[in-house]
Amino acid sequence: xxxxxxxxxxxxxxxxxxxxxxxxxxxxxxxxxxxxxxxxxxxxxxxxxxxxxxxxxxxxxxxxxxxxxxxxxxxxxxxxxxxxxxxxxxxxxxxxxxxxxxxxxxxxxxxx
Amino acid sequence: xxxxxxxxxxxxxxxxxxxxxxxxxxxxxxxxxxxxxxxxxxxxxxxxxxxxxxxxxxxxxxxxxxxxxxxxxxxxxxxxxxxxxxxxxxxxxxxxxxxxxxxxxxxxxxxxxx
Numbered sequence: 001x002x003x004x005x006x007x008x009x010x011x012x013x014x015x016x017x018x019x020x021x022x023x024x025x026x027x028x029x030x031x032x033x034x035x036x037x038x039x040x041x042x043x044x045x046x047x048x049x050x051x052x053x054x055x056x057x058x059x060x061x062x063x064x065x066x067x068x069x070x071x072x073x074x075x076x077x078x079x080x081x082x083x084x085x086x087x088x089x090x091x092x093x094x095x096x097x098x099x100x101x102x103x104x105x106x107x108x109x110x111x112x
Numbered sequence: 113x114x115x116x117x118x119x120x121x122x123x124x125x126x127x128x129x130x131x132x133x134x135x136x137x138x139x140x141x142x143x144x145x146x147x148x149x150x151x152x153x154x155x156x157x158x159x160x161x162x163x164x165x166x167x168x169x170x171x172x173x174x175x176x177x178x179x180x181x182x183x184x185x186x187x188x189x190x191x192x193x194x195x196x197x198x199x200x201x202x203x204x205x206x207x208x209x210x211x212x213x214x215x216x217x218x219x220x221x222x223x224x225x226x
Contacts, residue, residue: 042219042220043218043220044217046214046216089154093212099157
């Protein structure tokens with residue numbers, strides 16, 4: 001069964017600190033993996049998208065990594081800011097015309 | 113223009129009301145989606161339109177009726193909803209209906225059913 005699991009479920013860190021969010025998936029075959037940021041009550045906004053041949057991709061202070069062999073991805077946030085408080089959702093696309101599969105997200109809280 | 117817009121932002125309706133949610137994109141995308149999202153849960157797919165034809169209906173109750181008047185517009189007609197239908201309704205679009213293509217999400221409509 002195709003699944004996407006994220007950890008931790010929630011995370012609290014101080015402003016200025018770094019953090020890493022995890023995503024494990026069992027989707028096969030695999031097309032791409034995306035990280036979205038979703039502010040409360042708003043739509044998800046894409047941060048990064050990686051295919052199986054890409055190991056890392058950066059978008060400002062956000063860096064995503066992908067290990068297609070172990071089916072794991074991480075999202076590293078550097079020098080966190082209060083505006084980083086949001087849910088971060090890992091989404092995996094199968095290599096078919098199938099629906100995309102959402103993880104349950106990690107809720108990140110940045111404290112001043 | 114890389115934006116998906118949704119109106120209204122907020123909607124409060126009674127169980128006997130009829131209302132519509134609207135979604136618009138001008139990216140030339142040929143697939144559009146409706147998702148329902150409850151608090152602290154991931155979005156759940158409801159409908160997919162591909163080239164203006166309904167391609168996926170995830171067994172959604174008939175009180176939700178989608179409509180795609182043209183390739184840029186997507187509506188969701190609501191009638192006789194239940195309080196448990198209160199949620200954030202998200203519209204998304206992608207180049208075509210293949211799952212491998214990136215989906216761009218709108219800001220959502222916060223729906224409250226009284």
